Amino acid sequence: MGEEFYKDKRKQLLIGFLIGVVFGFLLDRGGATDFNIIVNQLLLKDFTVLKIIFSAIITGMIGVHLITKYLSPELQPKPCMWKPIIIGGLIFGVGFAVLGLCPGTASGAMGTGAVHAVFGVIGMLVGAGMFASVYPYLMEFMEESDLGEVTLPELLGINKWIMITIISIILIGVMYFIERIGL
Amino acid sequence: MNPLTDELWSPYIVGVGIGILVWLGFLLSNKAIGCSTAYARTFGMLEKAVRGKKVEEKPYYKKFIPEIDWEWMLVLGIVVGAFLSSIISGIFRVEMVPLVWEETIGSSYIIRFVGALIGGILLGFGARMAGGCTSGHGISGTIQLALSSWLAFIFFFIGGILTAFLIYGGF
Secondary structure, eight states: OOHHHHHOHHHHHHHHHHHHHHHHHHHHHHTTTOHHHHHHHHTTSOOHHHHHHHHHHHHHHHHHHHHHHHSSOOOOOOOOBHHHHHHHHHHHHHHHHHHSSOHHHHHHHHHTTBHHHHHHHHHHHHHHHHHHHHHHHHHHHHHTTBOOSOBHHHHHTOOHHHHHHHHHHHHHHHHHHHHHTTO | OOTTTOSOOOHHHHHHHHHHHHHHHHHHHSOOOOOHHHHHHHHHHHHHHHHOGGGGGSHHHHHSOSSOOHHHHHHHHHHHHHHHHHHHHTOOOOBSSOHHHHHHTOSOHHHHHHHHHHHHHHHHHHHHHHTOOTTIIIIIIHHTTBHHHHHHHHHHHHHHHHHHHHHHSOO
16 A cells, blocks of 8 residues: 555545444444443443453554554554643543543444434534633643653563563453453 | 344454454554544534634644544444444444433433533543543554553543442442
8 A cells, every 4th residue: 555545535535434334333243332331341340341442452563563564554653741641531531431432432322323422422522622722722731741752662662572462461361360250 | 143143242353353443544544543533623614614714723723624534434434333233233222321320320311411411521622632532542552552542541441430430339
């Protein structure tokens, strides 16, 4: 896949849509479009969501690092502005529990007939718009804590394949433990 | 057993499938899957429709231009994909108040809708402040081993778990 292909806007929008369709299908079959499954995850009663995320991380880590090593796409880690990430992350977490869905799964839930998720989606539009309005006032605060687009292997000074191996072992260990205790 | 009509698949199979979608995003589009910028862009488009072109001058909309982009189409696709899945498996149904909410807070539609709206506002604001959501940080970003995303992922769940215990934990 070359630059030309990535710049073909119509093809790219279609690909985005098709990836979204499969993503939505998978989220629904995983149970992640269900408020009850997400809230029970946060209540630590049902670990479906964590199992989905952990297996996606392990699969994704290996493939994406091979793709970016041998083919043209490059990694695009987001900048680590730790202050807004911690504060925004906690605000997100509160909303995650109250809505019982997240930005991706709420749109999926809407597709499965959840009327309440429509209000969640409207709320997310408003919340994102509110952030856009206050952004000029927060810019300085956000950027002063920017550590750059740093990755874990860079931070720890180790080879990324060793990092991938360590994380995979930890995540598999956690999933194994969760299965062993019957959750 | 026909997998196409099974309501739920193994979470591990679903997770592996999502991981492969992240590969495809990189391979076919040079993009990392994420959802929350689509909400900011949509609000920008609505704001532009009401207040006119000057909205484009807002610094945030210079970074995230209010237009239909790859990620916007992805979120639209999620709605369609989940709809198809729930129709094929037969679990599609109108849900006004989810079960756990009903058991802990009550069966009022209005209270659930207001709650969902408030939860949504916090999610939209928090995601844009943190620079991503459960997809962009929690899956695509952690996959890239980004420090930002692992940090965000941990704080999403700290905030979520504490709040869930407070609201639904029966205290």
